[in-house]
Amino acid sequence: MKYAVVGAGAMGLRYGLLLQEEAGLDVDFVEPTQASLDRIHEQGDQVYRSVDHEDRTLVPVKAFSPEEYDGNPDVWIFFMKQMQLADALKRLAPKFAKGQTALGAMNGMGHIEKLQKYFDDEHIIGGTAMIATILNDYGDVDFIGKTSSVYANKTEQPSEVMDKVQADFQAAGINPSYSENFMGTLLTKVAFNAVENSIATMFQARMGHLIQYKDFVSGIAAPLVAEVYAGTKAAGIELIETEQEMLEQVDYVSRVGNPLHFPSMYQDFVKGRETEVDYINGYLADLAENNGVPAPNQRLITNLVHLAEAMREFNPPVNQLIQPKKQNA
Known part of the structure; x- marks a missing residue:
C-alpha cells in the first residue's frame, strides 16, 4: 500500500x-x-x-x-x-x-x-x-x-x-x-503517558531518573493510575492492561525499557512549546468527572504542568536533548 x-x-x-x-x-x-x-x-x-x-x-x-x-x-x-x-x-x-x-x-x-x-x-x-x-x-x-x-x-x-x-x-x-477494543487500546497509552510524560516534564528528568525515587510507583504512579481505572470503569471502558499491569509497565519502562529517554512532552517543554497535557491528564480528569468520579490528582498534575510552562519565563529550562560540544584543550 x-x-x-x-x-x-x-x-x-x-x-x-x-x-x-x-x-x-x-x-x-x-x-x-x-x-x-x-x-x-x-x-x-x-x-x-x-x-x-x-x-x-x-x-x-x-x-x-x-x-x-x-x-x-x-x-x-x-x-x-x-x-x-x-x-x-x-x-x-x-x-x-x-x-x-x-x-x-x-x-x-x-x-x-x-x-x-x-x-x-x-x-x-x-x-x-x-x-x-x-x-x-x-x-x-x-x-x-x-x-x-x-x-x-x-x-x-x-x-x-x-x-x-x-x-x-x-x-x-x-x-x-x-x-x-478501540477506546481501551487508546486510553491504555494515555494512562501511561499521564504518569511518565507529565512527571518527567515537570522535573525535567529522564524516565530512568524518576524510578530512582523509591516511592515513585507506589506514591506517585499508583494514585494517578487508580484514578484512570476508576474513571474508565465508570465510563464503561475496559483498558487492555489491568491496573497492576500498568504499574508494572511504568516500573519496567522506567527501569529497563527506556531509562535514558526524555518523553515527547519534555521535548516540547524545553523548546518553549505548548505541551499536550490537556489531552492527556486533562482528558482523563474530564472523563472521570463527567462520569461522576473525582480525579483530583489528574487535575492537579494538569495544572502543575501548566504552571511549569508559565515558569519558563522566570526559570528557563535547560535543553538536555542537546549534546554539549567538546571544548578544545
Whole structure:
C-alpha cells in the first residue's frame, strides 16, 4: 500500500522512514510546519536519521506542504500534535478521497473526533505506540530503543485494510499487534503517558531518573493510575492492561525499557512549546468527572504542568536533548 505521513516530526519520521527503508514501501511526507519543510528541502530533500545517538545518516524523502501535495495514498498516518491537527486536516481536506483510511497513533486524546469530520468510522484506525524517538531538530530524528504498537479499527471489526497495515508495519519493524477494543487500546497509552510524560516534564528528568525515587510507583504512579481505572470503569471502558499491569509497565519502562529517554512532552517543554497535557491528564480528569468520579490528582498534575510552562519565563529550562560540544584543550 501507499502511505502519506502527515507530520514530519519525531514519530512521523520514524514511521515513514521505517515503512520506506525497511519495508520498501511508497511513502510521502506531508509537513504542515513550514520551517520543518524548508529545512528538509535545504538538506536536499533528505532527513538525518540516527539510531540510539549513532550512525547519523542522510535519507532521501519526498516531502510536501498540504497545499502542494497531490498524491493518492491508501492510508494517511497522522502524527501531529493534538492542538495542530484541526488546522492540518482543514488544509488537507480537498486532498482526501473516498476509500482512503486515516490512521492516528498520536499522543493523548482528541484526534479521533477530528478525524471523524473527514473519514467515516469504517476508515479510521486508532493506535498506540510505545516507541521512544527524539527530534533533534527539524529534519533530524533519532530512533531510540525497540518498537511496540497496537492498532484497532474504530468499528472494532476486522478489515482487509487492517490486515495489510499489520503486514506492512511488521515488515517495517514497527512490531504491531491487533485489538478489537478501540477506546481501551487508546486510553491504555494515555494512562501511561499521564504518569511518565507529565512527571518527567515537570522535573525535567529522564524516565530512568524518576524510578530512582523509591516511592515513585507506589506514591506517585499508583494514585494517578487508580484514578484512570476508576474513571474508565465508570465510563464503561475496559483498558487492555489491568491496573497492576500498568504499574508494572511504568516500573519496567522506567527501569529497563527506556531509562535514558526524555518523553515527547519534555521535548516540547524545553523548546518553549505548548505541551499536550490537556489531552492527556486533562482528558482523563474530564472523563472521570463527567462520569461522576473525582480525579483530583489528574487535575492537579494538569495544572502543575501548566504552571511549569508559565515558569519558563522566570526559570528557563535547560535543553538536555542537546549534546554539549567538546571544548578544545
